[in-house]
Amino acid sequence: MRAVLVRQPGDASQLYIGECPTPTPKDTQILVKVKCFCLNRMDINQRQGAYPPPPGASEILGVEVSGIVESVGQSVTKFQPGDAVFGLMGGGGYAEYAVMEQELAMPKPDALSFQQAAAIPETWFTAYQALFFVLGLKAGEDILIHAGASGVGIAAIQLAKQAGANRIFVTAGSDEKTKFCESLGATRGINYKTEDWAAVIAQETANKGVNATVDFVGKDYFDKNIATLAIDGRMVLLAFLSGAVLDGVNIAPLLKKRLRVEGSALRSRSLEYQTRLRDAIYKHVVEEHFAKPSESYKLFIDKEFDWKDIAEAHRTMESNQTMGKLVVKVT
Incomplete structure (x- = not known):
């Protein structure tokens, strides 16, 4: 072949x-x-x-x-x-x-x-896994999704909206992309090239922060991600596009705010895990919607x-x- x-x-x-x-x-x-x-x-x-x-x-x-x-x-x-x-x-x-x-x-x-x-498959599986298998997103919670106009980001915005998320914040690299994300259901699209996304979220949430974060960026966003999480907040790391090694990291907020930071991958998961994810996607996304x-x-x-x-x-x-x-x- x-x-x-x-x-x-x-x-x-x-x-x-x-x-x-x-x-x-x-x-x-x-x-x-x-x-x-x-x-x-x-x-x-x-x-x-x-x-x-x-x-x-x-x-x-x-x-x-x-x-x-x-x-x-x-x-x-x-x-x-x-x-x-x-x-x-x-x-x-x-x-x-x-x-x-x-x-x-x-x-x-x-x-x-x-x-x-x-x-x-890849994008919707990854987004569903991140939101529900890892973060356990619940109705009424606020969430931050980085790379909102990516394949995974597009799926995650729609899944979060359908799940009843309160506010969905997304970052993207252009005004066109942020408007596109808002058309999908994002509450506030933030152009990371022209705005300080952490400051925007602090203002929008009265400094309380978000309950959950989906991140692909890694090193360059880590400190701001931690600062942006609310008490008992959770973050899932799906990639590290800006690098994986951090210098001088202050881990005190992890303890002070009772934060959970978890890395996740799909390709290396067991067949049993991927099958459970497949079944959830086919039932709740494909059969019920597509x-x-x-x-x-x-x-x-x-x-x-x-x-x-x-x-x-x-x-x-x-x-x-x-x-x-x-x-x-x-x-």
Whole structure:
């Protein structure tokens, strides 16, 4: 089969379409003829050699696809050849064929295109996990979501609104992005390039702070994130785009305010954990909203690419100018 391969760790020019063996599904796996896959920030890190796939996963980039079931393993009972599916995998999505565990695959509703279906798994799984599995967000609480116009941010805003969050603060890098976030349900979008987001939140909350924070930035935001959390506040760290090593950190507020700071990842989680997450997403997001006409949740695709333009797609993600997902069609 053909797949997007990496000549050597480096920039987007190292990506090319080459030949490699077609994977064989194990007993509990399905083989999917890929229609579409989506880009994620981890793909850039893996391409650069900084984020190896988990043990046993394909070395090929890509963790979310949509397509048609080509064949199934001996123990598969939930799917058969010809079914339209989408779902999550540890790796291997940038290819003509990919394998995924049947427990992580989802039937594609007729209401969703293959492009839309491919845009759901990684971002909505990550956002749902962060808000409910880790932070335990409750109705009436205030939340701060950084990178609000990212794929995960877009999902998190909508999930928080649906869950009854009181105020949803988001940061983004342009006025266009902050207005977009507010159109999704954010109470206040803050342009971090022109405003002091911590000062804005302090003013908006009368210095009480927020109950929960979703952060991707790390080092540069850590002190302000801690200062912005309310008593008994919780923060989940999903990435560290500005770096991971902090100097001269004052940990006294952690004790004084009884704060909980937790790191979280999805790709390295157990199959059992990912299956529980998949079941929650399919029931509460896909079946209740995306599978039928609904104004509650919306999917946003920023651009679509043919996979022969995969290098351009990666450069587009690295530009940090996107609002929504980047979808790639396998042709």
